[in-house]
Amino acid sequence: MNATATDDPILRLAGVGRRYGQTDVVKDIELAIPRGSFTSILGPSGCGKSTLLRMIGGLTLPTSGSIEIDGEDVTYLPPQKRPTNTVFQSHGLFAHMSVRENVAFGLSLARRPRSEIDDRVSDALKLVRLDGFENRPVDRLSGGQQQRVALARALVMRPKILLLDEPLSALDLKLRQAMQEELRAIHQDAGGTFIFVTHDQAEAFALGDRLIVMNEGRIEQAGPPGDVYARPRSLFVADFVGDANFFTGMRSNGRIDLDIGICLDLPGPDGSLQLMLRPEAARLHAAGDGGPEDGRLGVEGKIKEIVDLGPFAHCILELDGGYRIEIAGIPRTMVDAFAAGNRATASWPEAAMVEVAP
Amino acid sequence: MRPFGAILWFIVITMLVLFMLGPLAIVVVFSFNSGALVSLPLTGFSLDWYRALFSSAEFWAAFQNSLAVAVPTALLATVTGTMTALALTRKSAAASVPLLTALSVPIMIPPLVVAIGLVVLYVRWLSVPLGLGAVIGGHLLLTQPLVALVVSARMASFDRVALEAARDLGASPWQAFRHVTLPQIRAALVGAALLAFAISLDEFIITIFTIGSGNTLSTFVWGKMRTSLDPSINAIATLLLVITIGSTAIALRMTRYRG
Numbered sequence: 001m002n003a004t005a006t007d008d009p010i011l012r013l014a015g016v017g018r019r020y021g022q023t024d025v026v027k028d029i030e031l032a033i034p035r036g037s038f039t040s041i042l043g044p045s046g047c048g049k050s051t052l053l054r055m056i057g058g059l060t061l062p063t064s065g066s067i068e069i070d071g072e073d074v075t076y077l078p079p080q081k082r083p084t085n086t087v088f089q090s091h092g093l094f095a096h097m098s099v100r101e102n103v104a105f106g107l108s109l110a111r112r113p114r115s116e117i118d119d120r121v122s123d124a125l126k127l128v129r130l131d132g133f134e135n136r137p138v139d140r141l142s143g144g145q146q147q148r149v150a151l152a153r154a155l156v157m158r159p160k161i162l163l164l165d166e167p168l169s170a171l172d173l174k175l176r177q178a179m180q181e182e183l184r185a186i187h188q189d190a191g192g193t194f195i196f197v198t199h200d201q202a203e204a205f206a207l208g209d210r211l212i213v214m215n216e217g218r219i220e221q222a223g224p225p226g227d228v229y230a231r232p233r234s235l236f237v238a239d240f241v242g243d244a245n246f247f248t249g250m251r252s253n254g255r256i257d258l259d260i261g262i263c264l265d266l267p268g269p270d271g272s273l274q275l276m277l278r279p280e281a282a283r284l285h286a287a288g289d290g291g292p293e294d295g296r297l298g299v300e301g302k303i304k305e306i307v308d309l310g311p312f313a314h315c316i317l318e319l320d321g322g323y324r325i326e327i328a329g330i331p332r333t334m335v336d337a338f339a340a341g342n343r344a345t346a347s348w349p350e351a352a353m354v355e356v357a358p
Numbered sequence: 359m360r361p362f363g364a365i366l367w368f369i370v371i372t373m374l375v376l377f378m379l380g381p382l383a384i385v386v387v388f389s390f391n392s393g394a395l396v397s398l399p400l401t402g403f404s405l406d407w408y409r410a411l412f413s414s415a416e417f418w419a420a421f422q423n424s425l426a427v428a429v430p431t432a433l434l435a436t437v438t439g440t441m442t443a444l445a446l447t448r449k450s451a452a453a454s455v456p457l458l459t460a461l462s463v464p465i466m467i468p469p470l471v472v473a474i475g476l477v478v479l480y481v482r483w484l485s486v487p488l489g490l491g492a493v494i495g496g497h498l499l500l501t502q503p504l505v506a507l508v509v510s511a512r513m514a515s516f517d518r519v520a521l522e523a524a525r526d527l528g529a530s531p532w533q534a535f536r537h538v539t540l541p542q543i544r545a546a547l548v549g550a551a552l553l554a555f556a557i558s559l560d561e562f563i564i565t566i567f568t569i570g571s572g573n574t575l576s577t578f579v580w581g582k583m584r585t586s587l588d589p590s591i592n593a594i595a596t597l598l599l600v601i602t603i604g605s606t607a608i609a610l611r612m613t614r615y616r617g
Contacts, residue, residue: 057526058525058526059522059525059526078525078530079522079525079526080525080526080527080528080529080530084526085526085527086522086523086526088519088522088523090517090519091519091523092517092519092520092521092522092523093517093520093523094520094523094524094537094538095517095520095542096541096542105524105527105529105537106527106528109527109528109529109533109537110528150523153523153527154526154527157527157528
């Protein structure tokens with residue numbers, strides 16, 4: 001994200017909300033999407049992410065707030081007048097048309113000259129690697145091919161923003177991973193701004209250069225995926241994005257006493273709080289190997305469970321007070337040093353602990 | 359296993375089928391019989407009754423009236439029935455099922471009740487003169503719910519996301535209907551129109567209550583029955599049979615109705 005990108009976003013939402021009856025499905029969204037970015041919107045099902053996407057595309061109207069695309073207010077513009085195109089989860093192909101007719105649909109409606117339509121359709125089909133399939137009826141294609149027709153049908157319109165509503169969720173794992181790679185390549189080749197909605201955490205990280213985490217109709221956190229992972233602001237984000245250990249404690253005068261029996265300094269208001277630790281940020285030391293180096297926080301406990309996952313192992317350490325700590329990414333060469341029932345020490349750098357809002 | 363039971367069962371079924379199809383067969387057979395009496399033995403093959411029929415001005419007047427009612431009925435019922443079905447598919451099942459049932463009441467209650475109600479409505483309340491227009495109105499009551507049911511059934515398997523995709527790609531609501539919905543439900547619409555046509559063509563009770571003066575084919579047959587047992591009635595009945603079975607068969611094929 002450079003300065004000009006944030007100064008001149010392609011999409012700006014201000015106070016956008018959507019209410020159905022008494023339920024606010026989307027609440028007061030403030031959002032600016034940089035030009036040319038690939039943004040993933042991640043959240044559990046029912047969090048309002050699809051509704052948000054539909055409001056950007058004009059398929060659902062907001063009940064509050066305003067939406068601006070490229071400086072133009074589109075809040076109440078019908079979908080056919082917006083510079084956006086959508087790839088739907090269940091693709092919505094026109095079953096009575098061939099692949100070519102499907103992809104040419106939008107351009108024909110826009111009354112583009114025949115030669116331009118032919119050129120752009122064949123370019124779009126090349127981009128999704130479906131050249132040669134022009135005259136196939138769409139119901140004779142595989143699921144992955146159908147989804148690629150849907151992608152070509154939207155891309156051929158050269159939308160300012162391409163909206164992707166869980167387009168890969170109906171595909172099997174291998175195909176999904178292949179399509180993720182293709183999508184990244186297409187974003188680089190075709191340019192433009194992509195917004196991708198998913199409930200799959202791995203997919204959101206694999207695709208987006210920006211990540212927005214939503215829950216209960218609100219944006220919980222937005223930023224580069226790495227930042228969101230390393231410094232989640234809320235308990236929800238920490239828990240939904242990856243695995244996390246949570247510790248409760250009390251702070252007074254910038255000194256924190258955690259219930260698991262360790263102390264550290266972290267400025268902030270007095271009172272009870274919660275800290276998060278990613279399982280892979282911790283290291284496990286066998287009893288008698290010298291323990292953690294200076295400057296690291298450490299706790300001792302009994303190994304409750306150790307699971308060999310192949311390249312790495314995974315351990316649950318039970319502390320004396322009954323607290324549990326999950327440690328991930330134990331190198332395979334060290335697995336033999338630990339066995340369930342033995343005592344061991346877990347250690348981590350102070351900076352790996354992140355305060356999260358409840 | 360149970361030969362006696364099986365044989366009895368076979369006899370009962372055969373008699374039922376004969377009883378149901380017998381009148382149709384009699385009508386068709388005697389329309390081609392040369393004798394003036396509808397009684398056995400058959401006296402020989404003849405097209406005289408058809409010649410007599412086709413040279414009758416009354417028959418042609420009734421035939422024209424029948425078309426003048428059945429064609430507009432089929433077209434109007436298809437338009438309003440389709441609009442009804444499209445509107446209902448936007449609602450949840452909880453809302454659309456009771457609405458569709460309510461709209462289908464005219465085909466579930468006795469036609470006599472509908473006919474009496476219609477006459478009272480036309481004459482006492484709306485001051486609509488009885489005549490072919492009034493008959494079309496009555497036939498719409500019967501055929502429009504049928505079209506709505508046929509089109510609703512087709513829309514149940516219609517991909518609604520495709521409509522959103524069309525809008526998203528630049529189509530107005532009308533263009534989305536014209537280019538996406540219509541091509542996919544066209545067969546169902548033609549089938550529904552033919553069914554409506556067939557029902558209107560042989561409808562009798564509502565017709566005779568609301569037509570005022572003049573005849574359609576069905577009231578013409580009834581009139582002739584009262585005055586004479588002229589076998590040309592059989593010729594009309596056979597014609598009606600061919601037209602209604604023909605259009606219904608085409609309709610069922612086009613709507614891919616399976617049971």
